[in-house]
Amino acid sequence: MCGLTHLIVFVSIFAAITLISEAQYILPIFKHEPSKQYYTLIYIGSATTSSPVNLLLDLGTNLTWLNCRNIKSLSSLRLVTCESYTCKFITGTTGCDGKICLYREPSPFLLTNHTVTKTDRVVQDKATIFTTENGVPPSIVSFRPFTFSCAVQSNLQGIASPISGVIGLCSGEHPFWRQVSSAFNVIPKFALCLPSSRVGKFYMGATSSFNTPLFGGNNPVPMTLTPLTLVSGKYLISVTSIYVDGIHLPVNPSLLEGGAKLSTVVPYTVLQTDIYDALAQSFTFNAARKGMSETTGHAPFKHCFEEGASGKNIDVSMMEIGLPGNGKEVKWRFQGANIVERVSETVICLAFVDGGNKPNEFMVIGTHQLQDYLIEFDFSTRRLAFSDPLSLHNTSCST
Template sequence: MGSLTRLIVFLSILAAITRKSNSQYLFPITKHEPTNQFYTTFNIGSPTKSPVNLLLDLGTNLTWLNCRKLKSLSSLRLVTCQSSTCKFIPGNGCDGKSCLYKQPNPLGQNPIVTGRVVQDIASISTTDGGKFLSQVSVPRFTFSCAGEKTLEGLPPPVAGVLALSPGSSSFTKQVTSAFNVIPKFSLCLPSSGTGRFYIAGIHYFIPPFNDSSSSIPMTLTPIRGTDSGDYLLLVLNIYVGGSPLKLNPDLLTGGAKLSTVVHYTVLQTDIYNALAQSFTLEAKTMGIFKVPSVAPFKHCFDARTAGKNLRGPNVSVIEIGLPGRIGEVKWGFYGANTVVKVKETVMCLAFIDGGKKPENLMVIGSHQLQDHMLEFDFSGTVLAFSESLLLHNTSCSTWTSKK
């Protein structure tokens, strides 16, 4: 009987582990329209829970926030300098026994400020892929407390920055480690309304993709995480209207950084000029007239001369050639992601000239990422990306009514 009991207990534990490893978590993504920045919301603290809004940043290694925004600090615990938790945080420091973290503001509005590293309970929601289910707790969520001045330049509703970098201290790595789930997260940035942020996502219920048998088509490409906390894609070519740009190959060797805080894609001057020239020539052949520029954009057009379709304004497709499993794959950006309406009758090429010697030759911004499903998989160091959901007459803002 004892052996049978032990077997039953073992099988129960195994079943629990299996169920746990198949868990997935869902967070809302809100677009702050005045600043075009994206943030998510969840609860921190116990027993009094405080909902906090945190800016999504792919380049931050440790979440930081103004702890004065929390309703109760009673469950907040300081992380000691000698702890393994502190030692694994990039850029850590010490103040006596307390662990410190230098908080770089991703919007660059003020100098780096050092804050104390703390832990508290974070409450997040499980999901079936379509709706929020039960609340679960991350018992030792590690983050840093920031001062009021550190928040300068961030959208008013935001209390800090959520770390989504490849580093071991990022929010996503902490959640996947705490629950022993698939080490990946997914973003579906909305062009308006509410989008979705998944951790360990298995199914994504976005109409018409409402079950596992009709999953969103995704393309895989390698992704590299850097020591600075960035995600880089290896770029093979850039195409406009199906034709490759004539570029010095050295301009592509640095790859393309992905960013959720830079809104419009920034390109080194030579890359930008080649792209803008090709796009303008294509526009001319399509009967789309050029008009005076509107800052910060250099190339603008008469919106009335461009037709419309599901993908937005009917303009040339811009594609990035990336390495795939058996050759080059292309990530296409259509009208809604390539141009932006700045006046009632004026639309502009939604790319920025970053100068001759920028820190990064290419930074793909959130305007280009909107309404694409992006899946960052740490287990295989790959990025899975969808084509624009607008092609399927849906978007990241569309929430399923699945029961």
Template sequence: MFSLTQIFVIVLAFNTYYQHDQVVAQGPSAVAPITKHINTAKPLFSVQITSTDFMENESSDSNFLIDIDAPLVFHDCSENWKPYPVPCDEYQCEDVQATYSSKSSQCRPLSKNPILPGWGYCGCPVNVINPVTGSCDRGQLNYDYFLLTASDQGRNPTTSIYHSNPTGLCAPSASFQSYPKDVTGVMTLSSSPYALPADLSSYNMFKKITALCLPSNSSAPGVFLYGAGPYYLLPNSSADIRSYLAYTPLLKRPGSFGYFISVSSIVIKKRSIDIPANATAKLTTTEPYTTLRTDIYNPLVRRFSMVTKRLQPAKPVAPFSLCFSAASTANNTTKSGLKVPDIELNLQGGKKWAISTANSMKQVTKDVACLAFVDGGATSDPAIVIGTFQFEDNFVVFDLENSTFGFSSSLLSKKTSCSNFNFTNSDYPY
């Protein structure tokens, strides 16, 4: 016979098991602000990290485009950077050229180790696909050195600094002409051994866990955290954000350092849209809207149209095909005044990622809002690419310790947002 205390403990353990399907570790983390840029052809997100001259130890804050797919850090090699090139006879050169340099047909063949002016030794040219333009750009492999601020148990930035020196590419300024203002490079947060997370994890204190919280507007920063956590957002400074997360396995895809998950079906108002068994979903930080292969996109649009018959239709606005008349709320041009049913992604392991109105309806003009999903065509591969609009104000975690992807669904339902990290350190003037 169980006592009341024993019954309480059993019930508590049962609830904890089903609410949190992954045991999360505690540990130190690094932190940096994330900015949303809307002054470009498509919204993009950057992280602010201090770059340091390898030779003269001079540092400055730099904004890097966030890319969770790229194999290498990639930055503007301007006069202010003072590069320190990797020689052609170093092991990193052979490794990067063989495995991480782009083999795309649009790339020019690598030149044979030219002698670098002013250095007196041969350099290490590498090709990389520019995530903004899609072009193949040429860079010089470089010894880079970055500084990241520590967080106070996931609550605030502190004065402590973590050093990191992933090998990256130093490229001409012309490669970044289409980038947002003041963004001078690409910071890769992929699973590549030359990405920032791999270098940070070389410090034994860090767990291989990257957390991103993308802001929904450009006026206040979101947050990048690296390490096990905990993580906190205002106004409820006692609630560890990890308690909101569900987890699904991360999938590997040959030839890619990006992150993939399995989506078994899409559910809208209790009606399921089946997904082909061989379909995988790629997670991206460089494309704004979720793209679906045509055989998935068309059923989703038909179902969404049926459950929103009460709404007044509007003429479609490219790249969207389903739009409604809607006035924007509180002068916010990104969130519509509409309320529509959630779009639920059923994921491997039985988890559900609920995409609410804030992440499904895009206010494209003052009076028109559109379903923020795009037809990727009949041969789109991967079949699903989940874009940044669906990430905004969602806390997501790429956990390479456990090969899992953690997600919160919209934080707005928890009365907080990605812009609520407490950047109180004087180094961050937000």
């Protein structure tokens, strides 16, 4: 019932939006505040027995997987056989248990040197989402087959209790957005607007080319383009430089060579130690100038400050990362609530995590930094588009 209520509210909000583009396929995004996990809601099953299922957003997962015991009726599920093209396309020649197709992939919460894998049966059913086009209020639409795998409850370790599985959003061959694009023959792209509270938006098909009251009426929020690199299912952007309050951060250029990974399961951006220390030093200097005193004991954060006479001022510093644009460097700006986390009435912390000297990626951009931006992944152009901070336009992803 709760899931249905969420969807009704989401549809009523979207009914006020006027589009100037082709069809969009839409899902809500919810934030589970205690865990900082973001999830969406889809319906699985036939019209008479469809079930609402909450799924964790994961840019690193290919095939969607979930605890199928949360589906009210399993009668419409169809097992994918080893001999089928679908099985061979997903798993190659190794994903079989007798005649049943199996799928194995890592947990979204990998620990260093501790790889957990999921081995589950691949199945198909019908999925139900929303669509809208040319100003028409959102309506419900379904597609079949929706291919996913059934996980056991123990595989949900680390995932918040309202969530029943993981929706695959990586750049592989069978993520959810690609199945939607194929089913409805729309442009292969999707966009996320992660909310800081309430309900955000997950678009597939047409995304950034719309004109809504939410994003500025007749003046849509500008979008900046940068190349999108796809490596083993990861989404990477090339960072050319880092700035704090317009001043170039002294970072060894070799640390920037691997690109920064985008993540929807890492709550706070993780930085290689040298990069983190340079950012923290600049942040600490600016905090001290504003009369803040440093305090400790607020894990996972290393640098926290009592606001003191400065009051509730979260605009301590502005961070920008330089990215390749159309023949010139473009900048992605993070400031205010995207830079700090308030941990008490009087204490704010630098909302970044020290990832050590030799992490797998020098920078993993987490959800705290991504929330309240519109971010589009366009596979027709291999580009990432990101908006201005929506706070600069007196709006947000939260509706």
